[in-house]
Amino acid sequence: MKKNINIDIAFTHIYTRKKQTMVAALGVAIGVGMYLFMNSLDAGFSKYSTDEIFKNNAHIKIYKNDEISKPLTTDDSSGLRVIINPQITTLSKKIINPEALLAAVKSQPYVTNAIAQVNFDAYYNRGKAQIKGTGNGVNMIEYAQMFNTDKYMVAGNTEALQGNLNGIIIGSGISEKLSLGINDNITVTSSFGIVKVMKIVGIFMTGSSMNDNTKSYVNISTAQQFIKEGPSFVSTLFINTRDANNPEPFVQKLQQLTSYTVEDWKTSNADVLSGNNTRETMMGAISMAILIVAGFGIYNILSSTIIQKINDIAILKATGFNGNDVVKIFIVEAIIMGIIGTAVGLLLGSVLIAIMSNIYMGGPVGYFPIGFELTLFIRSFILGMLITLCAGYFPARKAAKVDPVEIFRK
Amino acid sequence: MNTLIEKTSIGGLEVVLSTRNLGKYFYDPVKFKALDNVSFDAYEGEFLTLVGKSGSGKSTLLYCLSTMDTVYEGELYIKGEKITGKKPDELAAIRNENIGFVFQFHYLLPEFTCLKNVMIPARRLGKYGYEEIEHKAYEKLKILGLQDQALKPASKLSGGQQQRVAIARALINDPAILMGDEPTGNLDSKNSAVVFDIFKEISSQYGQTIIAVTHDNDFAKASDRTIELADGRIIDQDKKDFE
Numbered sequence: 001m002k003k004n005i006n007i008d009i010a011f012t013h014i015y016t017r018k019k020q021t022m023v024a025a026l027g028v029a030i031g032v033g034m035y036l037f038m039n040s041l042d043a044g045f046s047k048y049s050t051d052e053i054f055k056n057n058a059h060i061k062i063y064k065n066d067e068i069s070k071p072l073t074t075d076d077s078s079g080l081r082v083i084i085n086p087q088i089t090t091l092s093k094k095i096i097n098p099e100a101l102l103a104a105v106k107s108q109p110y111v112t113n114a115i116a117q118v119n120f121d122a123y124y125n126r127g128k129a130q131i132k133g134t135g136n137g138v139n140m141i142e143y144a145q146m147f148n149t150d151k152y153m154v155a156g157n158t159e160a161l162q163g164n165l166n167g168i169i170i171g172s173g174i175s176e177k178l179s180l181g182i183n184d185n186i187t188v189t190s191s192f193g194i195v196k197v198m199k200i201v202g203i204f205m206t207g208s209s210m211n212d213n214t215k216s217y218v219n220i221s222t223a224q225q226f227i228k229e230g231p232s233f234v235s236t237l238f239i240n241t242r243d244a245n246n247p248e249p250f251v252q253k254l255q256q257l258t259s260y261t262v263e264d265w266k267t268s269n270a271d272v273l274s275g276n277n278t279r280e281t282m283m284g285a286i287s288m289a290i291l292i293v294a295g296f297g298i299y300n301i302l303s304s305t306i307i308q309k310i311n312d313i314a315i316l317k318a319t320g321f322n323g324n325d326v327v328k329i330f331i332v333e334a335i336i337m338g339i340i341g342t343a344v345g346l347l348l349g350s351v352l353i354a355i356m357s358n359i360y361m362g363g364p365v366g367y368f369p370i371g372f373e374l375t376l377f378i379r380s381f382i383l384g385m386l387i388t389l390c391a392g393y394f395p396a397r398k399a400a401k402v403d404p405v406e407i408f409r410k
Numbered sequence: 411m412n413t414l415i416e417k418t419s420i421g422g423l424e425v426v427l428s429t430r431n432l433g434k435y436f437y438d439p440v441k442f443k444a445l446d447n448v449s450f451d452a453y454e455g456e457f458l459t460l461v462g463k464s465g466s467g468k469s470t471l472l473y474c475l476s477t478m479d480t481v482y483e484g485e486l487y488i489k490g491e492k493i494t495g496k497k498p499d500e501l502a503a504i505r506n507e508n509i510g511f512v513f514q515f516h517y518l519l520p521e522f523t524c525l526k527n528v529m530i531p532a533r534r535l536g537k538y539g540y541e542e543i544e545h546k547a548y549e550k551l552k553i554l555g556l557q558d559q560a561l562k563p564a565s566k567l568s569g570g571q572q573q574r575v576a577i578a579r580a581l582i583n584d585p586a587i588l589m590g591d592e593p594t595g596n597l598d599s600k601n602s603a604v605v606f607d608i609f610k611e612i613s614s615q616y617g618q619t620i621i622a623v624t625h626d627n628d629f630a631k632a633s634d635r636t637i638e639l640a641d642g643r644i645i646d647q648d649k650k651d652f653e
């Protein structure tokens with residue numbers, strides 16, 4: 001079948017007005033390109049910062065929160081009030097019967113992984129040099145699985161801790177400051193006054209100085225000794241679920257299993273996430289604005305085409321083209337401009353992303369955290385086309401309303 | 411003798427277009443009656459001309475007949491069907507199939523070749539395939555003596571040639587009625603004569619009705635019948651009297 005007459009006319013307009021078409025398409029290209037680039041930048045950044053969070057945060061954690069003392073009030077009828085200062089009344093951060101809770105948590109269908117952890121305040125000493133930090137008593141194999149610790153090991157390995165009650169894995173910052181390397185001995189003191197000389201079996205470097213300068217891993221039982229607690233003491237349960245981005249429903253379900261505080265990573269890292277959200281909103285608004293400006297380009301060029309072609313429109317309507325036909329003609333023109341513009345825009349965005357991803361930022365970030373994300377390409381394409389369609393629709397509607405009699409009368 | 415009566419009695423010809431008490435007002439700048447109680451019938455194969463002084467309402471009447479102007483009083487019938495009150499899309503379809511237009515300023519799509527210009531209404535109608543339409547358009551151009559110009563862009567033709575292309579386009583769907591608003595108004599006498607001959611031929615040979623507004627008395631005299639307007643009223647619709 002031969003080309004439809006409306007499409008034929010649209011293509012002829014486009015073809016005989018190449019320059020205007022290119023200008024309109026270029027506007028869309030820049031809009032779509034910038035939209036894609038800025039949102040990729042943003043997505044890369046957000047992914048980087050959530051990855052940072054997941055280096056030492058599980059999707060959900062269960063711990064005992066501080067309890068505040070309740071005011072003592074006497075019977076209302078007496079009219080007496082006892083005013084006291086509310087105070088933290090928590091005696092111990094201990095989770096009672098952690099094995100049962102851990103087993104219950106692990107049996108939940110949406111839980112992919114759950115581990116127990118014992119935290120303690122630690123002082124790392126070598127001679128007179130001392131660094132304050134936190135010790136984490138964990139089952140290292142399970143922990144490494146959950147937090148990808150193996151990826152960050154720069155010396156030794158995580159398995160070396162297994163069954164080695166005197167072993168310790170320390171952050172690279174501690175290692176540097178105390179100039180201690182693998183297989184060296186390090187003195188660790190806890191806030192409970194327990195002192196142990198331990199052997200460094202591994203060194204990790206996550207890139208986050210907060211971790212690298214303070215954190216260490218030991219076996220759970222070692223950590224329990226540091227805080228003078230028995231084998232049933234556990235301070236936190238870390239839980240990973242099927243869907244990291246929507247932990248809220250799982251939190252609700254888990255909360256039914258225990259009276260301890262169940263908290264998802266979003267709540268624990270609300271500050272980081274709100275920073276991300278602010279940036280996302282800003283970038284989204286700016287890139288959307290650029291795209292809308294591109295839409296105005298299409299609108300302008302199509303409007304001027306319509307003014308120039310008003311005689312053609314009148315004659316088409318006189319020969320029996322209806323309003324819909326006229327709308328189709330100009331919408332097709334907008335679509336052609338949109339497709340060219342969007343395609344070039346995606347290409348432009350890709351080039352920018354490729355350039356950016358090759359820029360070395362140094363430090364823990366490494367190369368700029370930006371990548372090609374299919375969903376963003378799809379979103380940019382859809383938005384580019386949508387904006388073009390909207391921008392094309394209004395001039396097209398105007399063209400459809402042209403009254404041929406008015407044109408012929410002049 | 412009245413042409414109208416003669417035609418109905420002798421040929422038994424059908425009425426193709428008729429108006430009943432057509433009236434039209436303009437409100438800008440002041441209320442003004444441009445058409446007043448216009449009633450007439452146009453017959454199959456009739457070559458009808460509309461004459462009258464400038465401002466008498468000829469164009470206004472033609473736009474009402476063409477179905478492009480819908481704001482009027484009274485009724486319009488085409489091929490026995492009441493046109494008044496129909497929706498714009500229905501009117502577009504009726505125009506496409508039944509009415510061909512020729513204007514004083516030829517109004518071709520300048521980027522299209524002559525052939526493609528002629529094909530446009532037929533492609534809109536969609537009754538025939540592309541090749542068939544192309545063939546028909548070529549035939550029409552041939553009738554108008556333009557076969558050599560078929561593949562030239564419309565903008566590259568002379569005024570008289572463009573007007574003939576416009577006529578070919580108006581004829582492509584074999585419409586029942588061909589309308590023209592001063593179709594020869596922009597042409598020299600030679601080209602006017604050519605256009606007149608074509609009109610004469612299509613009305614007599616193909617039975618198509620022609621309604622043409624003209625200022626050219628010779629053109630009007632040579633037509634089958636002339637309707638004369640003054641101040642929006644029909645003051646005469648008999649050719650002999652007009653003479």
Ligand SMILES: Nc1ncnc2c1ncn2[C@@H]1O[C@H](COP(=O)(O)OP(=O)(O)OP(=O)(O)O)[C@@H](O)[C@H]1O
Nearest residue numbers: 436437438439444463464465466467468469470471
């Ligand atoms: N859009 C309009 N608004 C107001 N008045 C109009 C409009 N169009 C036409 N008129 C008036 O209606 C009357 C008839 O106009 P029309 O164009 O039909 O005349 P005409 O017979 O075709 O004249 P001409 O021979 O000069 O073309 C004129 O008085 C004109 O001023």
Ligand SMILES: [Mg+2]
Nearest residue numbers: 468469470591
């Ligand atoms: Mg006129």
